[in-house]
Each structure stands twice: as structure tokens, then as C-alpha cells.
Amino acid sequence: MAVVMIGVDPHKASHTAVAISAAEEPLGELRVRACAAQAERLLAWAAAWPERTWAVEGAGGLGHLLAQQLLAAGDRVVDVPPKLGARVRLLAAGDTNKNDPNDARSVAVAALRSAGVREVRSDDHAVVLKVWSKRYRDLGRTRTQVVCRLHAVLCDLVPGGVSRPIYASHAARILQQITPPDAVAAARCELAAAFLEDLRRIDAQLRETRKKLAVAVQAAGTSLTGLFGVGPVIAAAVIGDVRDVSRFGSRDHFAACNGTAPIEVSSGPRKIYRLSRRGNRRLNHAIHMAAVTQVRHRHSQGRAYYDKKLAEGKTPKEALRSLKRQVSNAIFACLQADARRAAAHAEGPGGQQGNGSAACAAGLHPRHRLFGQATPGPGHHTTTAAASPAPGPAHARGGAGHSPVAASVPPATPQGQAERLQPSEDERPGGAARRRPHPAARKGRGQRSPAKTQRPKGTSHAAKRTDGTP
Numbered sequence: 001m002a003v004v005m006i007g008v009d010p011h012k013a014s015h016t017a018v019a020i021s022a023a024e025e026p027l028g029e030l031r032v033r034a035c036a037a038q039a040e041r042l043l044a045w046a047a048a049w050p051e052r053t054w055a056v057e058g059a060g061g062l063g064h065l066l067a068q069q070l071l072a073a074g075d076r077v078v079d080v081p082p083k084l085g086a087r088v089r090l091l092a093a094g095d096t097n098k099n100d101p102n103d104a105r106s107v108a109v110a111a112l113r114s115a116g117v118r119e120v121r122s123d124d125h126a127v128v129l130k131v132w133s134k135r136y137r138d139l140g141r142t143r144t145q146v147v148c149r150l151h152a153v154l155c156d157l158v159p160g161g162v163s164r165p166i167y168a169s170h171a172a173r174i175l176q177q178i179t180p181p182d183a184v185a186a187a188r189c190e191l192a193a194a195f196l197e198d199l200r201r202i203d204a205q206l207r208e209t210r211k212k213l214a215v216a217v218q219a220a221g222t223s224l225t226g227l228f229g230v231g232p233v234i235a236a237a238v239i240g241d242v243r244d245v246s247r248f249g250s251r252d253h254f255a256a257c258n259g260t261a262p263i264e265v266s267s268g269p270r271k272i273y274r275l276s277r278r279g280n281r282r283l284n285h286a287i288h289m290a291a292v293t294q295v296r297h298r299h300s301q302g303r304a305y306y307d308k309k310l311a312e313g314k315t316p317k318e319a320l321r322s323l324k325r326q327v328s329n330a331i332f333a334c335l336q337a338d339a340r341r342a343a344a345h346a347e348g349p350g351g352q353q354g355n356g357s358a359a360c361a362a363g364l365h366p367r368h369r370l371f372g373q374a375t376p377g378p379g380h381h382t383t384t385a386a387a388s389p390a391p392g393p394a395h396a397r398g399g400a401g402h403s404p405v406a407a408s409v410p411p412a413t414p415q416g417q418a419e420r421l422q423p424s425e426d427e428r429p430g431g432a433a434r435r436r437p438h439p440a441a442r443k444g445r446g447q448r449s450p451a452k453t454q455r456p457k458g459t460s461h462a463a464k465r466t467d468g469t470p
Contacts, residue, residue, distance in 0.1 A: 003051040004022075004053070005053055005112045007019075007055045007104040007109070008057065009057055009100050011100075012062070013034055028045070043070070053075075053078060055077075055080050056077060056080065057080050078119050079117065079119075085106045087110075088106040126220075128216050131240075132209060150195040154174060168196060168200045168203060171192070222334070222338050223334045223338055238283060239335075241283050242283070255332075258279050259276045260279075262276055284324075305326060
């Protein structure tokens, strides 16, 4: 625990800092103007407390530059989500007015009390992916606006408008066929031509940004692009938002963060799970696009998993949500494998960690490809899977078929320690798929242990069961 916690409420024009002790007693307050010397003034003011920690509200957003400057000066900086600081201010006793000093003090208290606040790291290659991913996303939104405006103008020029998705070449052919009868129609044609030029310019910028994303993802050396339906755009969005996968304790924690794990709304004996609207929506959208891509390709294992859920009686939306959870588990496993490989590479050859890296373990189960092989080639990485396969009818029957989440890289934690923090739709009570009890758990039901059963040589354990026991 830090001796002094300094909370910072950053703004565009100014930053307010409040220092408190470990007993949450105020020690000092300072307001500095946002300028080139902002970090120097804050560090000179905080020199009286050598053992200090800075708690910056929104260190990944408006307070990013200040947090990086304090980090470069050698101080410890933690990131406090704005919602967490707001909750502390609303639940505090006494002065709870909404102002900058109270907000800064709430940020410091939240960092002092919460053990799960994230420590700020220096910018790395993941930030490059996040920058270009945001650029690609912004261009996509701008293109949608331009296309909608072009559609609206064409509806005034062409009876019925355009019934299908419009592209630059298609819109150019339509405009060439229009002969404006009056000045109003001529003005609309000129406006449509201006929108067409905007559309061509945005399409060119999208292509250029996509090339930069592909180069940046290739430089990252990730295995995410080996998953079916995950290209450079989705991989960049995932890596840019996750950055450090070690902050997620398990795949369930990661699923809760990206919103693919259902939330519990139980009361009394009723156990109910509903769709989660929480978490990082950018991550959720990236996982959604990967799942939709798998569903659209009938040869993918994701489509087979989707069809299996439909056959079990789930609705199309429920089946897609189950598939999204499996994609989330696969992405988490790939990120873990990339982290282990990067750590082994940084440690150098001959280290113990290099012996268990993903590069060495990738060939343990070559048949188990997670959702198929998307981009085969010499640079292709064997895809990885979650810590344990999802329960399903194929596993319950003991058949030879593999689930879409068949493991190809050993998990970070032992498979016997499967966590159920956020159960998926397959694992919820009342779901179609349930785990069958282990044979050792049926010893008290009048059946002898398999280890003590005498059977002739060459007789399999499954063939011995003739009493109707499954």
C-alpha cells in the first residue's frame, strides 16, 4: 500500500491533483494548467512525498499523456475508471459536491481501496495497433454516413431509390443515366456527385489503413489470425484493447470483460442468466464479427457448432451467443500462447520457460484445429484453444468427434482447476449439455470401483458394462 496516494482529475485545459494519506486524510491540493510543463509542476509539488503513487482517472483516455509523462519520470501510476471514482464520490459521507477537487479525492480513495486497479504501462506495439484500429473504425463510420446521404439524394432522383448496397462504381453508373430536367434536379445531381467523390476518397483511405493494419499485425507476430474469421482488423482491435492478457485470471474473466459471458440475475432458488450488456463493446463487436464470419461459411467448425446448438433447440440468437463464447475462449488461449512465446523469446534460448512455449507445444495435437485453418502457409501458427473443452453431447457420449474448442496448446493452468466464474449458456442450469459424473464418483451407488473389478484380459472397460449402466 502506498504511503501517499495522489488522485488526478484530468481535463483539456487543467488538471487537479489531491494527495491523501493511507488513512484517507487530505494532505494537499494543486491545480495546474494543461501545458508542456504540467508534469514538472506536479512532480515538484509532490516532491514532499517520496513514497507516492499517482492515480489518474481515465489514464487510457483524456489522462493518457499526463500518465505517460509521470510514468517516464519514474513514478508509479495506476488507472482508475471514471465510473469507479464516481461511485466512491456518491457513496462518500460529507461533502459530495461535483467539482474537480472532490473528483480527484474520490479517484485517490478508489485507488487506495480497490485492489484491482490496473497499473499503467509504457506505450508499446499494442498501442500502434489500437491507433490504426481506431482510425479504421472511424473511417468505417464516416463511410456509412456518406452512403446514407447518397442514398437519400438518389431517392429524390431515381424512383424507388437504390434497393441494394451501393458502391462507388454503382453510384457512378446511376448518375450517368440521370438527365436532370430542371435546376433542382441538377443541384441534386451535383450533390450526389460530391458524395460520390467523398465515398471514393474514404474507400481509398480505408484500403490504405487496412494495409497499415496488416503490416502492424504481422510485426506483432500474433497467432490470432490463425483463427477462422479473424483477420488483421479484428486482431488489431483485440490486441489494442487487451494489451496485457495476464490481467485476466481465466477465460471466464476475459469473457466477462468482453460481454460474451451471461450475467446472473437470480433470486432465491431461481437461477437465471441473461445477456450481458457490460464489458468492452469494441471487443464484443470484434468477437461478434468473427462468429458471424464462421456462421456464413458452412465448411467451418464454427458453423458446425452453430448448427449443433440449433438442433438442441436453441434460437439462432442463442446459438450465436454460444458460438461467441467459444470464440472468446479461443482468442484468450491465443493471447496466452502469444504471451508465453514472447516471454520465452525475451528470456533467450536454454531457459526453462522456452521449453513450454507455444512454439514447442503447438505440435502436440496437430489434428485439433480450432475453428479450422484460416490462412494456411509457412507463416501460419497452430491455433490454440481454451483451458478445457466445452461440455456437449459429443463429450458426454465419449465419441470420437471433437468440439470446436479442442485444445492444441496446454493451458496456463491445470485442466483440473476449471473455473466457473461466469458460466456460458452451455453451462447454465437447465441447459442442453451437462457433464456426466466421473466413474469414480459412482462408487457409493452399489457399483464397485473399476480398479477392483476383475475382467478377462483383452476386454475393454466399456464392454464390461452389461447391466445397463451408461
